[in-house]
Amino acid sequence: MWSHQNLQLMLCTALSCVSSAAGLILVFGYEGRDVMVSCPYDPGYERYQKYLCNSSCGYSDFLIRSSQENKTKYSVYDDKTTRVVTVTISDLHFDDAGKYWCGVTRAGKDIYTEVQLEVKADRCCDTVNQTQSTEEGSVTISCPYDSQSVNKLKFFCRGNRPSTCLQQAVITSSNTQDGRFRLSDDRKSGLFTVTISSLTLKDSGSYLCGVQRNSGFDVFTAVELEVKEWCCAKSKNMSGVMERSVTFQCPYAPQHHNDTMFLCKGDGASNCTDMMGQSRFVLSNVSSSSFSVTVTKLEAGDAGTYWCGSGPEANVGNFTRFHLSVDATLHQLPHPAFYALFALAAGLLLMVTLVLVKVYKNKCHKTLRERKVSR
Incomplete structure (x- = not known):
């Protein structure tokens, strides 16, 4: 009489084992990640032993049984309410790929x-799309998908690990x-496109566009974003003195010669205040590649960060940043009344x-006369 072990070996080595499988x-x-193998079973087998x-x-091919304690690589949980036994395989390797069997032990033939x-490797992708923008600006990333994915969930995450992208998505098509x-x-x-606004230098890095699949691996495209610093093209420090003048020299790209020239003040180029409308800010020396703006009668409040350039778009190469400091105490010019008072004092002293x-x-003379008389 065949033992249960021998009978099981015979069944699983025969081709009919596959054809008689439940599904x-x-x-x-x-x-490097974990995967869960969930195997449903029919009513009436709740108390039977299950295995993977x-x-x-064969006997040596058993990886784990529902009656066993969890192992390092394999763990098992039999949910008798839903009639699903789940085996978790940890720390996957490529040689873990292949054919397995979920089994239910019973008298005669097991099920x-x-x-x-x-x-699959937990990285993406062979092709990476490169895109650039500047800090405080925005960028729009395009993510194509096929016609079968029209109604599928789309998502966007940081990094290049597909295994955690959906769980760590920064935005999805269900939360736009x-x-x-x-x-x-x-x-x-x-x-589908993802727009990121108010960019910072920390936004630089790898991103994934993902489309969820009902079965199989989700589909991804990879993007590498570089956020450039505003000041990395041209940045200058300037100093001025109260009541005197200072001149900003503003180079710009020749193709923007016919565009509006500007000088604005603020910590960021995207939200600075236009200064060209003020009478103390005078445009001059306009050429095909530069212009000047002279600020007359400097005030203490003129100190700060300025941006100048020409053209409607904020490109690093088309802007110059200035840091202006104004000396409000040293070398301060005297008030005109001071000169009058100085002249009066000088006259009196003379x-x-x-x-x-x-x-x-x-x-x-009197002393000399008295000496002559005394002789």
Whole structure:
């Protein structure tokens, strides 16, 4: 009489084992991550032992049983309410890919369900789209998808790990606005776009556009974003003195010669205040590649950060940043009344000096006369 072990070996090594399986379960996982193999079973088998095996499902091919304690690589949970036994395989490797069997032990023939596991590298992608923008500006990233994914969930995450992208998504097509991120889906063109506003240098890095699939691996495209610093093209420090003038020299790209020339003040170029309308700010020396702006009668409040350039678009190469400091105490020009007072004091001092000289001369002459008389 065949033992249960021998009978099981015979069944699992025969081709009929596959054809008599209850179904096929496809499982997809990423290298280095965990994957859960969930196998449903029929009513009446709640108290029966379940297991996961591979190869021919011989005794040595058993990976874990529901009656066993969890192992380092394999753990099992039998939910008798939903009648689903779940085996978690940890720290996947490429050689873990292949065919497995979910089994239910019973008298006679065990019940088998075939499991096919596919393992993929947890990185993306062979092609990476490069895009650039500048801090405090915005960028729009385009993410194409095929016609079969029109109604699928779209999502966008930071990094290049597909295994965690959906869980860590910064925005999805079911939540199209979240802070600085906005997602738009143009189903006719098969393209969804993600716009990131108020960019900072920390926004530089890798991103993934994802489309969820009902079965199999989700589909991704990779983007590398570089956020450039406003000041990295041209930045200058300037100093001025109260009541005097200072001149900004503003170079710009020749193609913007016919565009509006500007000088604005503020910490950021995207939200600075236009200064060209003020009478103390005078445009001059306009050429095909530069212009000047002279600020007359400097005030203490003129100190700060200025931006100048020409053209409607904020490109790093077309802007110059200035840091202006104004000396409000040293070298301050005297008030005109000071000159009048100084002249009056100088005149009085001269008069007193002349009187003293005259008195001294008279005294000297008198002394000489008295000496002559005494002789």
